[in-house]
Amino acid sequence: MLAYLIRRLGAVIVMVLVVLLTTFVIFYMLPKWAGQDLAVLFAGKNSGAEQLEGIRQKLGLSDPLLVQFAEFVKGIPFGRDFGSGNNVTHCPSPCLGYSFRTEAPVWETIKDALPVTAAMAVGAAVLWLLGGVAVGVVSALKRGSIWDRSAMVVALSGVSMPIFFTGMIAMGIFVHSLGWLHIDDSLSSNDSIGTWVETLILPWIVLAFLQAAMYARLTRATMLEVLGEDYIRTARAKGVTEPVVIRRHALRSTMTPILTVFGLDLGILMGGAILTETTFNLPGLGREAVQAIDGKDLPMILGVTLCMSLAIAFANLIVDLMYAVIDPRVRLG
Amino acid sequence: MTAPMHDTTTDVDEPAPVAAEATAESKAKKVEGRSLKQIAWNRLKQDKVALAGGIVVVLLVVVSVFAPVLVSLFGHPPNEGNLDQLEDLTNLPKGALGGISGDHLFGVEPNTGRDVFSRIVYGARISMLVAVLAAAVAVVLGTLFGIIAGYFGGWVDAIISRVMDVLLSFPQLLFIIALVSVLPDDLLGLSGSGVRIATLVLVIGLFGWPYIGRIVRGQTLSLREREYVEAARSLGGGSRHILFRELLPNLVAPITVYTTLMIPTNILTEAALSFLGAGVRPPTASWGGMLRDALSVYEHDPMFMVFPGLAIFLTVLAFNLFGDGLRDALDPKGTR
Numbered sequence: 039m040l041a042y043l044i045r046r047l048g049a050v051i052v053m054v055l056v057v058l059l060t061t062f063v064i065f066y067m068l069p070k071w072a073g074q075d076l077a078v079l080f081a082g083k084n085s086g087a088e089q090l091e092g093i094r095q096k097l098g099l100s101d102p103l104l105v106q107f108a109e110f111v112k113g114i115p116f117g118r119d120f121g122s123g124n125n126v127t128h129c130p131s132p133c134l135g136y137s138f139r140t141e142a143p144v145w146e147t148i149k150d151a152l153p154v155t156a157a158m159a160v161g162a163a164v165l166w167l168l169g170g171v172a173v174g175v176v177s178a179l180k181r182g183s184i185w186d187r188s189a190m191v192v193a194l195s196g197v198s199m200p201i202f203f204t205g206m207i208a209m210g211i212f213v214h215s216l217g218w219l220h221i222d223d224s225l226s227s228n229d230s231i232g233t234w235v236e237t238l239i240l241p242w243i244v245l246a247f248l249q250a251a252m253y254a255r256l257t258r259a260t261m262l263e264v265l266g267e268d269y270i271r272t273a274r275a276k277g278v279t280e281p282v283v284i285r286r287h288a289l290r291s292t293m294t295p296i297l298t299v300f301g302l303d304l305g306i307l308m309g310g311a312i313l314t315e316t317t318f319n320l321p322g323l324g325r326e327a328v329q330a331i332d333g334k335d336l337p338m339i340l341g342v343t344l345c346m347s348l349a350i351a352f353a354n355l356i357v358d359l360m361y362a363v364i365d366p367r368v369r370l371g
Numbered sequence: 372m373t374a375p376m377h378d379t380t381t382d383v384d385e386p387a388p389v390a391a392e393a394t395a396e397s398k399a400k401k402v403e404g405r406s407l408k409q410i411a412w413n414r415l416k417q418d419k420v421a422l423a424g425g426i427v428v429v430l431l432v433v434v435s436v437f438a439p440v441l442v443s444l445f446g447h448p449p450n451e452g453n454l455d456q457l458e459d460l461t462n463l464p465k466g467a468l469g470g471i472s473g474d475h476l477f478g479v480e481p482n483t484g485r486d487v488f489s490r491i492v493y494g495a496r497i498s499m500l501v502a503v504l505a506a507a508v509a510v511v512l513g514t515l516f517g518i519i520a521g522y523f524g525g526w527v528d529a530i531i532s533r534v535m536d537v538l539l540s541f542p543q544l545l546f547i548i549a550l551v552s553v554l555p556d557d558l559l560g561l562s563g564s565g566v567r568i569a570t571l572v573l574v575i576g577l578f579g580w581p582y583i584g585r586i587v588r589g590q591t592l593s594l595r596e597r598e599y600v601e602a603a604r605s606l607g608g609g610s611r612h613i614l615f616r617e618l619l620p621n622l623v624a625p626i627t628v629y630t631t632l633m634i635p636t637n638i639l640t641e642a643a644l645s646f647l648g649a650g651v652r653p654p655t656a657s658w659g660g661m662l663r664d665a666l667s668v669y670e671h672d673p674m675f676m677v678f679p680g681l682a683i684f685l686t687v688l689a690f691n692l693f694g695d696g697l698r699d700a701l702d703p704k705g706t707r
Contacts, residue, residue, distance in 0.1 A: 203680035309544030
C-alpha cells in the first residue's frame with residue numbers, strides 16, 4: 039500500500055512537471071515567436087529601453103528557456119531571489135513569481151482565491167455524485183416507470199445546457215426576482231459559514247446539474263447489469279434483506295465505473311468552475327485566470343494552471359485509492 | 372462493444388453472423404443477409420426522438436448556409452445598430468419582451484440596438500463552422516494515432532497513450548483560453564475573424580483528438596486479432612494496406628457515432644470561449660458572445676439572454692439526441 043502510494047505520488051509529480059513545462063514553453067515562447075517582448079508585457083508599452091533592460095536582467099528573461107524553467111521550478115520549494123547586487127527582491131517559498139499586472143506575489147493571490155474554488159468544486163462534486171447515484175439507483179429499481187423516463191430526459195437536458203446560461207437563469211430567479219439569496223462577490227475566510235453556503239449554494243446546484251443526471255444514467259445501466267450477477271442471487275438466497283443486498287453488494291461494484299468516469303470528468307469540473315465563477319462573479323481561481331489572461335499576465339496564468347493540474351492529479355489519486363475502499367476485489371500494489 | 376460495420380463498397384469480408392443475428396432480431400420476412408448499414412438505417416427510422424434531433428441538425432445546417440438570404444428576408448444586417456428601437460435613458464429595447472415585433476422577430480440588443488434574429492442566425496454559422504471543423508481535426512488526428520497505437524502496440528502505443536493521458540489531464544478550458552489569447556492575430560496568412568476561427572478550430576481539435584483516439588485504439592486492439600487481418604497479412608498486405616483498407620472500414624461505425632457526439636461538446640466549448648471573451652472577436656456575432664453581453668443586462672432585459680441560450684441548448688440537445696440514436700442503431704448489443 040505504501041509502496042503503491044509512493045509510486046503514484048512520483049507519477050503525479052512527473053505529470054505535473056510535464057504539464058508545467060508545456061505551459062511554460064507555450065506561454066513564454068509563443069509571444070516571442072509572435073514578436074511580442076515579455077519585458078514590454080511586464081512594464082507596459084511606454085517604458086524606456088533602459089527600464090526594459092533592467093526588467094530583463096531582473097527576471098532573467100535573457101537566459102535560455104530551460105534555465106528559466108529550472109529557476110522557476112526551484113523557486114517553488116526553496117524560494118527565489120530576483121535581481122542582483124543591492125537590488126534584490128526575495129520571493130519566499132512557494133515562489134511562483136510576481137504578477138505582471140498587480141506586481142503582487144502570485145502565490146498570495148492564489149492563496150486567497152483557492153478556498154473559493156475548492157469549496158465550489160468539492161461541494162458540486164459531492165452533490166453531483168450523491169444526487170446522480172441516488173437517482174440512478176432509484177431509476178434502476180423502478181425500471182420503465184415515469185420516474186425512470188424523466189430522469190433520462192433531464193440527463194440529456196443537463197449536458198446540453200451551457201452552464202453560464204443555467205447560472206444566469208438561476209441567478210435571475212432566486213437572486214434578482216425572488217430575492218431569496220444574496221450572492222457575495224467578495225468571499226473571504228473571515229466570512230461566516232452561513233455566508234459561504236448562501237453564496238455557493240446556487241453555483242453548487244448549477245455545476246452539479248451539468249453532470250449529475252449523466253451519472254444517474256450511468257448508475258442505472260451499471261446497476262441493472264450488476265443486479266443480474268450470480269453473487270447477488272447468492273446473497274438473496276442466503277436470506278440477506280433487499281436493502282442490504284442493494285447497499286452492500288450491488289452498490290459497491292456499481293460505484294467502480296462511476297469513479298472511473300468521475301476521474302475523467304475532473305477536467306470538466308475545473309472548466310465548469312471557471313465558467314461558474316465568471317457567471318456568479320465569485321473571487322476564485324477561475325476569475326483570477328480570466329483576468330490574468332485578459333491582461334496577458336503570464337506568471338499568474340502559469341500559477342493558476344499549476345494549481346489546477348495539481349488539483350486534477352491529486353483528485354485522480356484519491357479516486358484510485360477510493361477503488362480499494364469501495365470494491366474489495368481491487369488490490370493495490 | 373460495437374460490431375464492425377460491413378460496408379458493401381469495400382471488399383472486406385466480414386463473417387456473416389453479425390448480420391444474420393441482427394436480421395433475425397428485426398422482423399424481416401425474407402431471411403437474407405443485410406448489411407449493418409441497412410439495419411442501422413431501419414432502426415434509426417423507428418427512433419422518433421433521434422430522427423427529430425437529426426431534422427433539427429439538418430435545419431441548422433440549412434440556416435447557417437443560407438444565413439445571408441434569411442437575414443435579408445426577415446431581419447436587418449447583423450451589425451447595424453437600430454438606435455431608434457432603444458429607450459433614450461436606459462438604452463433598453465422599446466416595448467415588451469426585449470422589443471420583439473414583426474420587424475425585429477427576436478427583438479433588439481440593449482445598448483446597440485442590433486437585430487437579435489440576424490445575430491442568432493449568423494451566430495449559428497460560427498458555432499457550426501468551428502464545431503464541425505474542430506471535430507474533423509480531432510477525428511483525423513484521433514483515428515490516425517489511435518489506429519497506429521492499437522495496431523503496432525509496444526513503445527509506439529506507450530508513447531501515444533501517454534500523450535493522450537497528459538492531454539486529457541490538462542485543465543483544458545483554462546489552457547484553451549490562455550492559448551487563444553497569446554496566439555498572434557495574423558496566422559497562416561489569414562486576417563480578421565478568420566484567424567480566430569482557425570485558432571479555435573485547431574486548439575479545440577487538438578484537445579479533442581484523445582477522446583476519439585482512445586476509442587479507436589481500443590477497437591483496433593480487438594480487431595487486429597481477427598482472422599481477416601491475419602488473412603490479409605498472409606496474402607502479403609503491408610501495414611498501410613491493413614491499417615487503412617482492412618481495419619479503417621470496420622472502424623467507421625464507432626468513429627461516426629463519436630464524431631456526432633463530439634460536435635455538441637465543441638459547440639459548448641466554442642460558446643464557453645466566446646462567453647469568456649476568448650472566442651471570435653466582436654462585432655462578429657456568436658452565441659457565447661451574446662450571452663457575455665447579456666450577463667450585465669439580463670436583470671433588466673431577460674429576453675436578450677433567452678435567445679442565444681436557447682439556441683445553444685437546442686442545437687446541442689439535437690446533436691446529442693441524434694448521436695445517441697445513431698449509437699443505439701449501430702450497436703447491435705446496445706450496452707447503454
